[in-house]
Amino acid sequence: MNPMAPTNPALPIRAREIEQQLQARFQPSLLEVLDESASHAGHAGANAEGFGSHFRVRIASPAFDGKSRVASHRLVYDAMQNFFDHGLHALAIEIIKPARQA
Secondary structure (H helix, E strand, O other): OOOOOOOOOOOOOOOOHHHHHHHHHOOOOOEEEEEOHHHHOOOOOOOOOOOOOOEEEEOOHHOOOOHHHHHHHHHHHHHHHHHHOOOOOOOEEEOOOOOOOO
């Protein structure tokens, strides 16, 4: 059993579980996980609880240095696969890269 998987797959996913997974995988310098599920009530993939199905992640990590936007997103999606397997319907990803110095 994967220790980072939701503790009970029958329950909606919690932002804290996603934070723990991404912290362990990327050691980010910035991480925000927002549950936007309530905004999607009645839409495809929404659950009856109103949370745990649609998330937004803002993340900055050295793991994304030198990688394209697509490659960075792919790393995050790969890290989140167990959550998709347990009911995560949508994940919006914002990769934050440090501003380039002139």
